[in-house]
Amino acid sequence: MWEELTRQNYQYYLPLAYEWSQKIEQTAFPLFCDGVKTRDDFYRWAQEGIERENEHLLIYKIGNQPIAWIHYFVLQDEKQLGLCTFFIIKSVATVMSDLMQLFQQFYCQYKLIFYVPHQNYHLCTVLDQIGQKIDKQYVDIAHLDNLTAQDSIETVQLVTSENRTQLNDLLAKIEYGNHIAERLLTEPHIWDVFIYLSNHQPIAILYASHKNPIIHEIFGIVTIKKVTEGVIADLVRASLSHSRSNEARFLYFFTDDKEHAIVSQLGFKMLTKAICYQILF
Numbered sequence: 099m100w101e102e103l104t105r106q107n108y109q110y111y112l113p114l115a116y117e118w119s120q121k122i123e124q125t126a127f128p129l130f131c132d133g134v135k136t137r138d139d140f141y142r143w144a145q146e147g148i149e150r151e152n153e154h155l156l157i158y159k160i161g162n163q164p165i166a167w168i169h170y171f172v173l174q175d176e177k178q179l180g181l182c183t184f185f186i187i188k189s190v191a192t193v194m195s196d197l198m199q200l201f202q203q204f205y206c207q208y209k210l211i212f213y214v215p216h217q218n219y220h221l222c223t224v225l226d227q228i229g230q231k232i233d234k235q236y237v238d239i240a241h242l243d244n245l246t247a248q249d250s251i252e253t254v255q256l257v258t259s260e261n262r263t264q265l266n267d268l269l270a271k272i273e274y275g276n277h278i279a280e281r282l283l284t285e286p287h288i289w290d291v292f293i294y295l296s297n298h299q300p301i302a303i304l305y306a307s308h309k310n311p312i313i314h315e316i317f318g319i320v321t322i323k324k325v326t327e328g329v330i331a332d333l334v335r336a337s338l339s340h341s342r343s344n345e346a347r348f349l350y351f352f353t354d355d356k357e358h359a360i361v362s363q364l365g366f367k368m369l370t371k372a373i374c375y376q377i378l379f
Contacts, residue, residue, distance in 0.1 A: 233374035248339035
């Protein structure tokens with residue numbers, strides 16, 4: 099049975115939940131077994147979550163034995179649920195069945211979208227039956243302490259107020275450009291955007307978040323036409339160099355097949371393959 103945790107009792111379960119988080123075969127994304135996020139990060143996420151009205155922490159027990167934990171958030175306007183942390187150590191089908199009933203009761207017409215590492219075979223097997231597989235990506239991480247400094251790249255520029263019109267021109271020409279522009283404008287202080295110029299014209303951008311000063315993440319590379327692998331590589335090199343110069347220690351990148359092959363040559367190491375599922379209630 100799922101039980102919602104409170105300010106009074108959630109700390110009791112934190113050591114056990116963190117222990118569960120260290121086994122990739124029983125967790126979902128975000129991962130805490132990536133060698134990047136720490137125990138302190140885990141405890142801080144839980145502490146912040148218990149104080150927020152749109153986040154919930156639950157424990158699942160059989161009898162008195164805890165066997166699962168979930169920390170999720172609710173986006174009411176979008177009618178969407180997402181995960182902060184999620185672990186099941188056994189009885190996966192039963193735990194998921196009870197969770198689906200709970201979500202159906204409280205979040206009818208919502209959707210849950212989340213990623214699962216391919217090593218979590220038991221959860222993937224259940225999700226293949228009750229959800230829709232909508233994406234699959236590599237999870238690549240660069241440990242910036244281990245990389246040498248990159249030379250500046252003449253064809254790549256960091257977007258500033260002085261050259262932002264070039265970014266706007268490119269976004270106006272691509273599908274979902276308005277969505278990307280809105281995302282970048284919502285929290286402009288957390289984004290680094292790099293633009294690739296060919297014959298002084300923008301043909302591609304890379305946008306990365308530095309919301310976490312230690313762990314930066316590339317969120318996407320967008321082009322207005324088919325580009326060479328060299329264009330993608332130069333954009334990633336610029337992002338690597340910028341993150342390293344700003345004293346970040348890690349750079350995350352969820353990649354497709356082409357991007358994965360490129361970044362593997364630039365010092366990124368694959369952690370897992372992430373399978374994205376969607377469940378409608």
